[in-house]
Amino acid sequence: MHAPDGFIDGPTSLAMGVVAAGGVGVCLRRAGQELEEKQVPLAGLTAAFVFAVQMLNFPVASGTSGHLLGGVLAAVLVGPWTGALCVTVVVAVQALLFADGGLTALGFNVVNMALVTALAGYLVFVGLRRVLPRTRSAVAVAAGLAAGIGVVLSSLSFSLQYAVGGTGGADAGAVTASMVGVHVLIGIGEGVITGLTVSAVLASRPDLVHGARDLAPEPVLAGAAS
Numbered sequence: 287m288h289a290p291d292g293f294i295d296g297p298t299s300l301a302m303g304v305v306a307a308g309g310v311g312v313c314l315r316r317a318g319q320e321l322e323e324k325q326v327p328l329a330g331l332t333a334a335f336v337f338a339v340q341m342l343n344f345p346v347a348s349g350t351s352g353h354l355l356g357g358v359l360a361a362v363l364v365g366p367w368t369g370a371l372c373v374t375v376v377v378a379v380q381a382l383l384f385a386d387g388g389l390t391a392l393g394f395n396v397v398n399m400a401l402v403t404a405l406a407g408y409l410v411f412v413g414l415r416r417v418l419p420r421t422r423s424a425v426a427v428a429a430g431l432a433a434g435i436g437v438v439l440s441s442l443s444f445s446l447q448y449a450v451g452g453t454g455g456a457d458a459g460a461v462t463a464s465m466v467g468v469h470v471l472i473g474i475g476e477g478v479i480t481g482l483t484v485s486a487v488l489a490s491r492p493d494l495v496h497g498a499r500d501l502a503p504e505p506v507l508a509g510a511a512s
Contacts, residue, residue, distance in 0.1 A: 288380070288395055289444075291388030298451025303393030309401045310374055316367035320496065328487075328494050329364045333372040336360060339479070340376060340399075341386075354472060355440060357403025358433035359480040362411060362425075362497035363487065370404035398444045407436025411497060422488045425498045430481025434473035441469035 294302070321329065336356035356376075360369030377395050380386035387395045411432035418424040445462035452458060488495055 288377075288387035288399075289391040291390045292453060293388065293391055294394055294447065295451040295453050296390075298447060299390050299394060302391075302397050302447065306374075306393035306396040306401070309397065309405075310371070313367045313370045313374070313401075317365070317371055319367075320365035321368045325364050325368075325494055325496070329360075329368055329372055332356075332360045332363050332369070333375055335483075336373055337376045337379065340380065341384075354476045354479065355399055355403045355437055356476075356480075357400060357440070358407035358411060358429060358436045358476075359483055361404040361408040362429045362432075362480070362484055363495055365496040366405050366408035368496075369408070370400050373400035373404055376400075394447060398440050398447070402440045402443045403436045406439050407432050408497075410435050410439075415497070420501060422492065422498065422501065423485070425488060425495070425501070426481045426485035429484040429497065430477040433480035434477035437469050437473035437476050438466060441465040 336359070339354040339356055355373070357369060357373050360372045363369070364372065374396050377387065377399055378392065381389055381392050381395070411428050414428035414431055415425065418428055442462075442465075445458070445465050448461050449458040452461065484495065484497075488498060492498055492501065
């Protein structure tokens with residue numbers, strides 16, 4: 287989903303840069319309120335994991351690419367604001383050090399891959415949590431479904447912005463069809479990976495999962511406690 291330099295026109299790039307800067311600023315302020323000290327190492331590990339999975343790219347159209355995003359995974363583990371920052375750092379490092387995504391399109395990429403996936407995807411997760419049972423397995427299922435939906439939402443956001451200011455030469459309808467079609471498939475894989483990862487963390491350290499803070503700790507047998 288990384289957009290290269292010149293993929294969108296100057297005014298749209300500037301507008302997306304302003305939106306990205308404002309969104310990241312809000313995330314920075316809110317992250318301090320939601321991130322607990324014991325979750326800081328998990329945030330670092332989450333960013334590293336997202337970086338690794340985003341390096342696997344699939345070509346789509348007009349120089350763009352599709353890949354796993356990891357926004358919902360980060361949001362569920364460490365909170366939506368911190369999760370968005372984790373993905374923002376990944377996107378910025380990829381652009382600055384690996385030329386994966388253009389510098390003029392950095393705001394465009396941050397909005398679509400960090401803010402939309404982490405924040406909008408987490409809203410989907412919260413909505414699913416309200417209708418699913420209050421169990422750890424339901425948290426993992428909600429995370430997986432939200433991750434898949436979040437990927438599609440990101441591709442729709444990408445396509446809308448391309449329709450407004452795209453200069454890639456491809457028809458906006460063709461780009462939308464390609465992006466959404468590919469990311470529906472990517473979303474399935476992302477949903478499975480996200481669900482399994484959240485389930486694994488819940489099994490070992492449920493206290494670290496931001497999206498499961500409302501769950502009461504499982505009862506411990508008296509014999510086991512002693």
